[in-house]
Amino acid sequence: MNTHPIIETRQLTKTYGGTPRVDQVNLKVQQGEIFGFLGPNGAGKTTTLKMLLGLVQPTQGTVKLFGQELRSHRLEILNRTGSLIESPSYYGHLTGLENLKVMQRLRSLPAKNIDKVLQIVRLDNHRHKPAGQYSLGMKQRLGLAMALLAFPSLLILDEPTNGLDPAGIGEIRELIKSLPAQYDMTIVVSSHLLSEIEQTATSVGIISDGKLLFQGAMAQLQAQNRAAVHFRIDDPARAVRILSEHGYRPIMQEQQLVFSAMPDSEVARVNEILVSGQIAVSRIVESRKSLEDIFLDLTGKERSL
Template sequence: MNTIVSTRNLTKRYGSACRVDQVNLTVYEGDVYGFLGPNGAGKSTTLKMLLGLAKPTGGQVIVFGKEFEKNRRSILSQTGSLIESPSYYGHLTGLENMRVVQRLRNVPDRNVFEALRIVRLENHKDKKAGQYSLGMKQRLGIAMALLAFPRLLILDEPTNGLDPAGIGEIRELIRSLPQRFGMTVLLSSHMLAEIEQVATSVGIISDGKLLFQGGMDQLRNRSEAHIAIKTQDNETAERLLLGQGYSPVANGDYLTLKGLGDPQIAEANRTLIRAGIDVIRIEERQKSLESIFLELTGRERSL
């Protein structure tokens, strides 16, 4: 797979505070890469450095196989972005704002109307942007980022201000971009559910450090599925299973067992029944992505 974005020990300090600490991102062509972390984790700062909006204290940014600092203009000509909040002229209409960006990006009229249609602003294009709702302003910012139909699209919290229906629409749009337009998408979010539903790859950052990077399947595989068994007499059941070579662990009203296949679970159940121990419930449990996140960060902090 072609690498679209990579960073090498990317670092950003503000005085004595290290906001981004030797981050090594890898975003492959056709990915929807979810950059996940709590507010203040360093997501926006990292994305700003990818776009030349903040100068790294150390490290290197490589986009499309080229060092950013030496190829800034050609890289940015193939990149669209929305960072933190949309920029617009409030006294101009949505269409007029798009025309301003059209001149800067030197793209045809059809791009303007297609981008407005994609974010469902075509019926509001003649309304002044200053009168837009927060969600409409966010849609306008996304339309501006899409205007040149870039190879790389960078979106910072793209569903901010959107209602549930709007969030669903933008989610579907982002998922479709690689196949429809050949785009690679890098988006940040502090919402686990958002990343889980849209991303093919994920990077988890906290306190400026990249704690995990890989495919969504790799993250889910860390969930460590286990079996929970509730019996009429857990103490006796635990001793019996230990004697049969199992490794049950008492956990509240349940005994938990890891690494068992279906035949082993069935045999454990038969063992308990033959011993006259009533089995009340057998459940398969997995850690949620939120639990995995909290384990990775080593703290219980809200996303």
């Protein structure tokens, strides 16, 4: 059994013109995970992934894949790794099948892998069509087929749903979710689409301005999603004074009082106190933060990422 993380970085840093684009990032990705690498555009996601693949040299820090230093075992490591970084590369005048044959011969892979990956990415019926005539979604799937051709132990995908329509996004999402169990793959998928990471990943890292702000299981992140109870009332200032006499310390937000999660009996007790104090309660709502809200709390970024 593999006791090493599949990916481990220490103090990984990349500086351009004196400004760190990636700033002392310590990543750990375990075998079999779908690791969602989340952050707004320009946060440092692509630069980090390029350093994991040896496409960009770190200014500082180390990268280990499969327990080995990338610097010392690059060829061996990359033979076990598939990737789709930024936009897919292909020869537009060649068919999808011919593009895959070029890759298969370059990497000395079994020819049978071509048919298999074409079926996996649902391009089997378009294998003889020139890649230059593919739709954006088909080009993305061709890039994914190339990344899968060696059936790698580690698959690194940078914004794989970029530019796709909702149906295409759903297809890629379901494909990614199926790969770890079917082919024993570990997957790193970067995105600025919060809903995609929430629906796909088993663990997550959040990066902003080059700094890793959170890393852990998706359940850990969602555990920060504590419920809050909102009372909409007509006189918040007087309500706070009344409730303080009974030991309650709510937060006042405009016409609302906000309490941390509490049982129904406690909600009923607060409501009773307010009504007895001649405070009109027009609404009681329990709310939870979405992954997007947690992301915004961590990064301070605006919603339009």
